[in-house]
Amino acid sequence: MKCRVCPSYMEKLYSFYSPFYDHIFGHLLAPGRRRAFHYLERRPHQKILEIGVGPGSTLEFYPPQTEVVGIDISPAMIEQAKAKAQRLNSGCRFTLQVMDAAKLEFPDNTFDALMSAYVITTVSDPHRVCREMLRVVKPGGKFIVVNHTRSDNGNYWGRLEDLLAPVFVRIGFTTDLDVIGVMKEAGIVIDQVIPCNLFNTGRIILGHKEA
Numbered sequence: 001m002k003c004r005v006c007p008s009y010m011e012k013l014y015s016f017y018s019p020f021y022d023h024i025f026g027h028l029l030a031p032g033r034r035r036a037f038h039y040l041e042r043r044p045h046q047k048i049l050e051i052g053v054g055p056g057s058t059l060e061f062y063p064p065q066t067e068v069v070g071i072d073i074s075p076a077m078i079e080q081a082k083a084k085a086q087r088l089n090s091g092c093r094f095t096l097q098v099m100d101a102a103k104l105e106f107p108d109n110t111f112d113a114l115m116s117a118y119v120i121t122t123v124s125d126p127h128r129v130c131r132e133m134l135r136v137v138k139p140g141g142k143f144i145v146v147n148h149t150r151s152d153n154g155n156y157w158g159r160l161e162d163l164l165a166p167v168f169v170r171i172g173f174t175t176d177l178d179v180i181g182v183m184k185e186a187g188i189v190i191d192q193v194i195p196c197n198l199f200n201t202g203r204i205i206l207g208h209k210e211a
């Protein structure tokens, strides 16, 4: 039995974190986030969806003339992200709105690429979220996901991550989820996996939707 909590728990928890999230996790998780953006094509006028945009910790990394739609389940996080987008004035067009990543309110094949930083281990139904991610991206479109993913069976870290999951899920993310496996099961083609962050605890997972 994997450890998950309901969306309203996460919404309240991340709304509580929102005033100080960037001061703690913003810095701690910055290397993976920054590096992930090296893999984003610099083509202008791309339409990109970022799920779980939080307080906008990634917004400064988008190249000018990108159309970015950022969604998050927490209204307080979206308020922070909007304030940040206004401060940045980076030449991107940001649309930031409250939405559940498990029920994306966009037509099929809308986006050129999808970005997700440290989100898939926070949602209550990661399989459904990954299926939604696949649905809204255009054929041939790219996925850039930064996340922790459970270690392989046979590696004792995996067992430890299972044991720690009930504690960590209460503070906002689970440690027992094989994010790469869930993305593959949803139909996302995985192209490359790059370790990142302190002690290589994170992964930059690059994928695409079959054309």
Ligand SMILES: C[S@@+](CC[C@H](N)C(=O)[O-])C[C@H]1O[C@@H](n2cnc3c(N)ncnc32)[C@H](O)[C@@H]1O
Pocket: 007, 010, 011, 014, 015, 025, 026, 029, 033, 051, 052, 053, 054, 055, 057, 058, 071, 072, 073, 074, 077, 099, 100, 101, 102, 116, 117, 118, 119, 122, 123, 124, 172, 173
């Ligand atoms: C660990 S934070 C990551 C924030 C940001 N992406 C970053 O780079 O630090 C997880 C974010 O996902 C959001 N979230 C959790 N469940 C969600 C869901 N079902 N739909 C949309 N956003 C969700 C939380 O509100 C929170 O802002």
